[in-house]
Amino acid sequence: MTIDSASPKLTYANIDQTVLDTLRPATRPYWITVALLFLGVLLGAACWLYQIFIGIGVGGQNNPVAWGTYLINFVFWVGIAHSGTLISAILHLFRAGWRNPIARAAETMTVFAVCTAGLFPFIHLGRVWVVYYMLPFPNQRGLWPNFLSPLMFDVIAISTYLIVSSLFWYTGMLPDLATVRDRAGGFRKKIFTILSLGWTGEHEHWRHFSRTYLFFAALATPLVISVHSVVSWDFALGIVPGWHTTIFAPYFVAGAIHSGLAMVLTLMIPLRKIFHYEKIITLSVLENVAKTIVFTGLIVGFAYGTEYFMAWYSHNIVELETFRWRALGDYRIPFWIMVTCNTVIPLLFFFQKIRTTVFWLFGISIVVNIGMWFERFVIIIGSVAHDFIPHAWGLYRPTAVEFGIMLGSFCLFFFLFVLFVKHLPSVSMTEIKETVSAGENHAG
């Protein structure tokens, strides 16, 4: 399909213009935002330093709940990271044209989200200074990591995902980098000349590029699914009731896409407003995202239901107690936040009025993000807090240090993203041009 809805006047020239305008020298408010975000990052780093020297005890984790917000945030950010690749890869394979305007920003979101997520396992470790024990490298101790461990699956999967999505992102950006190079002058020209690797858009380039891009998409699609499955196995391979279930892989993948799409809306709507992308990122694009959110939301809701069915069907009193307590016990509030935000509220998108109103789109996307965070809370905290040995049951409450680090992680993500939108083309000019029906005069 094409974004005909808004593109009678959309020509190559004014596509370039709209995008390149976003790269104009930044204003003071922009730099203030960047500075504030950077302060947030410093705060998070300070909290982490403090934790390293005093001990993990400064967090709220305990026995039985030895995993806290660090793992929650890890899964949360990995989840966010997913829709980027989904949009750019899977929808690319499906030839869903509406993905083109948001693909670049979504991929960027992926890369930065993976970076943020990747920090949390380190923050979480009791002895981060020996984290290299997890790397399979020959050492005088003759010791090696244990590839039976889900955490090692993680190491492999997440690092693969980071490398692949970064390469995907960069490769896809080459033609645009060339465009910027050809419009820029002075120092920026030099930089972009190097970045664009001498891309001239000659036919030979395009021939191999398109093919490469296709393979990229073809490889990224199974990868993105495998990565969040692996993340889900961090729990599903455990023995804990509430974790130990085969539904987790699809459940987590759906959840990841759910949160990812929500984050896409959260990022796109302001971007669209500030950079006057209305013509390119049209309402119908956002509407399509919203429709997909309804879909993923339903899948997630179905997964919630299935878990309860399994608990009831198993007749296993431990499972039953876990899920009874999840809905009625000490953590019932997070649970109901999760259900409402992830499955009930997104259903509002069934109304066209709502899914075509920017205000609602934005608001609900935030709500879904919150809901998905609490889903991870309910799963990770709620299950171990109340598992096999009643005498060992216990509760967990995050501490200020943990919130500091969490704030830091959000600041880091937005810090990187804000830097990106001002210095690299945040919308793929090439791909928009491709969708604009060729034939008429493009010089405009």
Added chain:
Amino acid sequence: MYRRTFLKIAGLGSVAVAAGCSEPEKTLYSLVQAPDDMVTGKPSWYASTCRECPAGCGILAKNREGRVVKIEGNPQHPINRGKICMRGQAALQGIYNPDRLKTPLLKENNQWRKLSFAEAQRLLKEKAAAASQKGRGRIGMITEMAGANLLSLLSQALKSWGSPPPLVFEPFAYESLKAANHRVLGVDGLPSYRMEQADFLLSFGADFLETWLSPVEYGIKFKQMHSVKDGRKNLFYHVGPYQSLTGANADVWLPCNPGSEAALAMSLVHESMLRGKGAGLSEELQKIVAATALPFTGESAAQLAGISIEQYRLLLDRVTASRRPLILGTGSGSASKNSLQTNMAANLLNLVLNPDLELFDFNNRHSIEIADSRESVLKFFNAVDAGGIDLLLLNNVNPVFALPPRHQIDMILQKDALFVVSFSSFLDETTQSADLILPTRLPLETWDAYSGKLEIISMLQPAMGRLTDAPHLGDVFLNIASSINAPIPPESSYKEYLYSSFIEKRLAKSASDWVLALRAGGYFEASSRGESVRPKFAKSLSDDFKNLSPPAETGLTFIAAPSLRFYDGRGANRPWLCEIPDSLTQIAWQTPVRMHPQTLKQFGLRQEDIVHIQSRWGSLEAPVYETHSVKPGVLVMEIGQGHANYGRYAQGAGVDPCRILPDDPNAPDGGPLLAVSPVAIKATGRRLKLAHLDGSRFQHGRRIAQAIALKDLTTGPSRAKPGVTLEDFPLTLPIPEGYDPKRDIYPPHDHDTYRWSMVVDLDKCIGCNACAAACYAENNLGVVGLEQVRRGREMSWIRVERYLDANHPDKTLFLPMLCQHCDNAPCESVCPVYAPHHSNEGLNNQIYNRCIGTRFCSQNCPYKVRRFNWYAWEFPSPLNLQLNPDVTARSKGVMEKCSFCVQRIKFAHGVAKDEGRPIRDGEVQPACLQACPTGALTFGNLMDPRSRVRKLAADPRAYQVLGYLNTKPAVIYLKKVLPEI
């Protein structure tokens, strides 16, 4: 150090490195000339005697490189037979206590000034001389329970100053029991009981598993009496207004109104005589007893006690049916005004049921009987108050804490006219108000002899190098007293005094004889001194029972219960004792007041509310703990905490219940009264988060701590067809035989000669936590303190889980939970770096220095027995000297857990290899097992078909906790046996 700090600041990148190498600095000294009995790396064991309570258990102190690192029971000792309680384990934290005084202190206008020990003794000598100049009896002394030799030395010294012998002050002095024995049996003292030979046990409050007379001894005997023998199990009835740990271990707990015990016991006398008991007694005696018991009919008594007539009849049937019943009276503290009568009635009942009292040992009595009564102690202080003496010597007693505040002992001690010298090593309430503190050596550092029971003599010898220059108390007195008529040259040491007195008494024939005794731990053969005591009966008893005070029907009764952990409070500054939770409430570091749900409802209270309790004598505020283990209308608090001074661990921890107890001793026997009624309570509106370790009090039907009815056991359990559910999963031993293709995906794996395993007999476990204390001592566990316990970060490798019966919440099951060393351990495969893995002897190894702290293992452990080092736990000097050199002290950020005491297994391997043989069954004794008084734990090799663990695993009672997860735990539990009631 600067380089390191720089690196630390230098940003996240280098943090890893910096934090990684920030290990504590160590200083290593090498001995140029080692003492001949010390080989580096080899422990040397010294036999000695535990002095943490008057019971006087024999101990072996393990000495490594000159410091004691562990205390274990002395297997040859007749009292404790190699076992030891948690208080005994914690003796180490007395000598290594960071708050221990190292030098004498002199109080000068309320400032403490340090003195040298020589100065202090000179000063003491002057004071003594001056006081003795003034006339007779100007010097007074109060001492804790001590050995005969030391006491006689003290008396001689005092005599030489023309003063009376020292007063022996023990807060728990069994006045009422002694009086009762005197009046009924004509015996002045505390006979010991052959509890193991009884076939029925009835206690009217005697807490013989915690503090009463000799807890370890009676713990052992109790389980001998109470264990299953050829299809039978003897019953234990506990009658009392609240459950002590002992009460919780009873087959039946009859909650009676406080003060009704005496009437109840007498009615049993009455009724059983109606049933023709007591025929063996002399005519005349029968008359007396019958006459005394006449007014007490079963109905009235039952009604008075507030127990149903059916329960009463059942009890009566049991009592009369049994052949060798043993009836015990009140506990260490008298829980009611009638404790004298209760004890008398108990004795009478024993007489009637078993006329020749074969379960009493009148010769080998408990030596605590020499302790002076509370009455005389108070009299003494009144005399002191009246200015009766000039110099008061205090030896390890804490009357300011132990005696009700209204007596204002501290005020008396602080009088200017009175010069008070304390020989205590701790700045407790009493020592605080002394004028001169002259710390003396603690039992593990001294030569001495002590007799827990009259017919044995148990030796003490220095088990370690000295931490301070403190002299032995005996040496102090030999030094300062003008004339000691001892057969030793002047200027010689207490050791020589001791030795010569042994020679003189013909106890030791020669020096070698003496050394042998030291090595064995003392003289244990019943050297019955004096004629064997025979009971002779009083003529009339009825007067005592005439003025029986009625039980408190109206209003609330407040009871201060002697504490398993702190005894009378002397244990309150031992971190282990504070950290290990109370067995019944599972609460650490705090003293809640236990109340029945009905009572709470009545006053609109909830658990954790702070309640204000007001008695005629004082008031206190304490958090509420809701429990069915007390009778409605009864409030129970543990004695021991709430110290104003004592040390960093005691101060501010808990509340002292004694402050609202009656001031005056109980008239008939002169003992203290640990109960007060009525008391008024009101909510303060404030709340206090309790540091309780239990997430839930119930099992939620998960078959964790299991029990089986005796008849099911004897008829043989109907073995259902094995399945894969919680209900019908079979016992799967962690050896190839335990694998079944129908259940297991993976094939079995073999082990190398040994497959270590432990069997826990829930029928034997009394929940005394001795195992936990032993583990803290052996494995260098960190003590985390109140706040961290609240956050659920306690480090115990073995914990005694307490589960209540969902239908009868006053019934308790104890289950020691430790690493199960599963054959298919879920914790292992999730670790990314192999830190936990399966050893070739079946152990679940945890490699501390490989651990990176992902904590996945803990998350994945179904038993939640893994412990994480959230911080670098502190061992304030010199507590660090107690650390076991055979066990790594873990740094922050690593996971740890029970290792089955792998260091001991390795040690056994070494020995066996030297002797060219395999390790013998029972040769390896993990610390918990070694301590366990009732022998509830068994350890051994499952691959040896003749090993005890293997045999026990075949027991019909054997099961595995959460076995249906098919982790194949190597810890096998034996169900508790519930006899027919």
Added chain:
Amino acid sequence: MPAEHHVMGLFTEESRAAAAAAKLRESPWPLLKVHSPVPGHNLAQALDSPKSRVGYFTLCGGIIGFISGFALAIFTATRWSLIVSGKPVTALIPFFIVGFECTILFAVIGNVIGMLTLTGLPRYDNLRYYDPRCSGSHFGILASCRADGLDGLTDFFKEQGAEVKVFD
């Protein structure tokens, strides 16, 4: 004066550019390069260029990755042969995950290497006969001719409706 002249015809519509390219190929003038802002189907047809062979690189990468992933897992597990959770030392099912992730990783790397090799990127000397507009809205066809043929070539481009740019 140079023997060779490079002439670029700049079109604003892909269709015309494609047509011109087709014509040019029948003409004597050698068609050097075709620059376009987007991959054009018409152009591809006009130049009937073969399918890219970047896929072989990807495939090789994938195969190498699959093997090395398994090899790594098995190698590390057999160094100490520690038993964890009663599982066999070399448990192939879990190792498949390692194998799979490595497959993707190496395939992608192969993919990128393939593209770089085949396109000859990165290179920075190819901007001489290039017009910046080609990355924006114009389609540039670069041809060369001898000095005497210059006018003919420019006329050819002109009549195709292109704007002509002559390099020298």
